[in-house]
Structure formats: C-alpha cells, structure tokens
Amino acid sequence: MTDTRPVLVITNLDDPTADVVIDELHGRGVPVVRFDSGDFPASLSVEAEITPDGIRGTLTTPTRQADLTAVRSLYYRRPSGFTFPHLDPQEARFAITQARYGIGGVIASLPGCLYVNHPHRIGDAEFKPSGLAVAVDVGFSVPPTLITSDPDRARSFIDLHRPSIYKPLSALLYTIDGVACTVEVDEVTPDQIDEGVAGTAHLFQQRVRKVGDVRATVIGDQVFCVRIDSDLLDWRTDYDRLTYTVVEPPPGIAEAMLHYLARFGLVFGAFDFCIGEDGRWWFLECNPSGQWYWLELETGLPLCAAMADLLERKL
Template structure:
C-alpha cells in the first residue's frame, strides 16, 4: 500500500555508503515523492556538519548539512537507522582522537537520538540495548520462546563440562564487529566444537556455546511495524549465511503464540523493527536463535514476492502519527 500525504518533512536514513537494503527503501520513498536525507555519521566532520540549539521550552532547532542536502532538526518525520560507520579522526594523535570521537558520539549522536516528533526505526539506543546477545536471550525466555541451552563463559573447564552435558554444541560470536582478512570483510561462521578443542585461549575473552538444535530448516521472520513476514529457508547448512546459493525460500504463516512472543520481545526493547531467526524442528517447533534489530531482509523479497520494502516505506512515511 502506498500512502498519500502532503507531508513534506524528510525521512532521515543513517547508514554506510554500501547498503543495498537502504537503497531499496530510499528508491521506494523517492518514487512516492517523500524527501529523503541520507548520510553516514562516519562522514562527520569531513562532509557532514551539524548545528543545534535548545532552550526554554523549545526542542532542538538547527540543521544537518551534507554537500547535497540540508535538513532542519525539528522537521524529521522519521529516521531509518542502519549500521552507519563509526566516527574516526585519523589526522589526530590517539589521545586527541579519543577525545574527538567522544565529543562526536555524545554531541552529534546525542542530537540524533533526541529529535522531536520523530519515529525511529529503530532508535539507536534501543538497537544498542538489543544487540547485547545475553539480554536478547533473557528477553526471549521471558517472552515465552524456547531457547537452546546456552553457556557464556571464559572458563575452559565450564565450557568442557557444558559440551559433555549437551553433546553436540556450537560456538558462535557474541558480537560481530568488522573482521577483515586481506582487506575483505569476513563472516565469522557458526561452528561445532568438541570438548577436546577447548584450551586455555578461552580465558582470553567471553565465548558463547549453545546446544545444537536438530533442525529441518531455518526461519527468518521480519517484523516491520504491524506487518510480519515469515520465510522458511531450506539450505542444509548449519549456518545458512555461509552460502546463499543453497537457499530455497518459502513464505509461511507465523503461529499465533510465536507472534505474541515476538511482540512481547519487541515491546521489551521498544523496537518497531526486528529480524528474528528460528530453527524449525521436525516436530514443527520454532526454536528462538536471535533477533537482529538492524537485520537484512531485502535479498528475500525478489524470491518470495513479499512486500517488505513497501511496508518499511509505509512505516517511515507515516512517521509517529501514521502507526
């Protein structure tokens, strides 16, 4: 559904330069005549500048400027916040860079997180809360999901004992920052791990171990405002992200109990968007794996015909008062 509106307030899109998912949404908004201001916060201060004032009973006033756009701070109808690059000041020494990064994060970042009458998809602070995997697992159990037995530890003996108790166990990263090999970004895959592979290096940082789910398929559910789009992914892989060429996609309905739990989970973190991953067992049970508050979804749209781009554009176009 395309919303018709005379609202000329812009939609902010905060993301990195190479983001095909955001590109789809921006193209849809442009087709609707909705003004869009796109920037990467990592462009500050080279090609992004900001001036903001506040006082009395007024909210933030001022503007954001890029070489091609100018946006008044009090006029944003919504913000689509997706994986912008971090602040960097390589021309400073390390101490001055730390200081400058902090000023940018809490200055520019603080303004962007407190815009008046703006719908955030999602709010940067809420994204930060939800990206803590232990917090996500705790919220999932509280919401009524079934979660695989999970251990987070840096104690080798505890890891070995967990593996011996649960048999087939996987290791996966708790967070995935940019990881480069020969200058190319890498995905750290989910892998099986045995007790005899656990050594003293585990003490170096926290690790997440989880009982492997005996699954027949994976499910990605993308929740966009009031809309829910579920896709079964058949790949035969432990980690379906490692080879997209193996995928077969099938749209499917979400069981009411699962949808209720998803809504409870999103409400807990105050999110309006979430990309949920489940493992589907041969008995039909949906096992919670994780929810990504900034997850990808656009690659599934051509194969399934699900109108996810339109749903997200509707959400952003409607703003706070269109929900």
C-alpha cells in the same frame, strides 16, 4: 495537506537496502535526507540548541538541509564511524568521542521522530545474553545456553548438551590476506576446549536437530516469515545453497515477536529461528539492524513497501 517533513536515512555510501527504500519513498513524494554520520565534519554539519521545547536546529549535507524539529522519521541503517585522519592519535580520540556524544546525542533526541530503530535501543538489543533472556521471558523456546570463560564449565556443558555449538557473542569482521572474514557458528566437542577459553567470554549452546530455518522480518506490526532450507548448520555461510518458502508462524510466535521488540523499544527486527524435528520454532537471535531486502527478491514479499509505509508513518 502535503506532509513535507523529511525522512532521515543514516547509512554508509554502499547500502543497496537503503537505496531501494529511498527510491520507494521518492516515488511516493516523501522528502528524504540521506547522510552518513561518518561524513562529519567534512560534509555534514549540525547545529542544535537545547530549549524549553526541546532540541532545535538544523542538519546540513552538501545537497539537503533538515529542520531538527520537523523530522518525520529516522531510518538508522549502517553508518560508518567518525574519523579524523588529519589529527594525531590522541587528538583524534578526543574528537571522535566529542562527535559521538555530540552529534550522536542530537540525532538520538529528535522531538516527535519515529526511529527505525533508535540507535540506543539497537545497542541494547545487540547484547546476545539480553536478547536470549528476553526471548525466554516472552515465551520463545530457547536452546540451553551457557556464557562463560571457565574451560571446565564449558566442557561439562558441552558434554551434557551434546551436540553443542559455539557462537560468537558479536560477529566482528577480521581479515585474512585482505579478505573480510567472521567467526562462524560451528559444532564443538569437550576435547576442543583448552585453557584459551579463559581469555574472554564465549557462548555455547545446545544444537537443535533441525529440519529448516526461518528468517522472520517484523516491520511495525507486520510480520513476514520465510522458511530457509539447506543442509548447512549456519545458512548465512552459503546463500547459493538456500531455497525459500513463505510460511505462516505457529500460534503465539508473531505475538511473542512483537512483545520482544516492545521490550527493547524497537519497531523493526530480523528474527532467526530454527525448526526442530517436531516442528517447534526455536529462537536463535534477533538482529535490530538485520538485512531483509534479498528476501523480497527471492519471494516477492512486499517488504520494501512495508518499510516505506512505516517510515512515511502510514502504519
């Protein structure tokens, strides 16, 4: 019997990774309903009733309609935020809050749906201190790390763990002359720490003397590891200088990644490791919404097929 339940894909209009996954699903005859939650209420509507059997209702876009009780899986990518530009600021704040907790709450409560990943679990996993604590608990090697707003404590940590680096706790974008920028990972010395550190929380970490990096993409129970070689502290700052090699993880690493995802209730994760001079893999972070398709183009790994398998619920 043909499974007619749709896959919901929630993302913004400009998302090439979602595009290739949707193309793959269409090629398999799997129905897809794509929308951006930020389109509500102009071109997206939801009606949902709470019943003794759970949420029932429909989600409607200009071209599709989905029965909320018959969603096969939901691929939560990168939706834009709710906006109400026609309202004054106070009314807009009210409307945004109602949309977030109303539409967002319905989307997060679909019965029998596989979430890749669940938006609430994504939120939990995006807290770096939580991720590092779980990483230690599941057995990863994690560099000495400090989160603080105390300048003296920061200086003493950096002095003890030379060389040290600074990392933003959340990589928010800002603009300079109209160009989107983000705070980069960079080496830091004690003399660079001033009283401005007291203004907010900061993350400092011992820099691992590395010979390479690894992006490990976990899709369901499939693990794909790619070594990334460059002369960069943070390889994400210049993709043109990178070379890629498919590698196998050391013993225990794949199992630890699956345990890590299970702790957060995730089924997908993009893990970053650096490889120390002794060959040890050091955990840096796991992005529950990380990019992955460019690695397929560079290496030929069947990442898109694996993601489609997961969303189709073949895994």
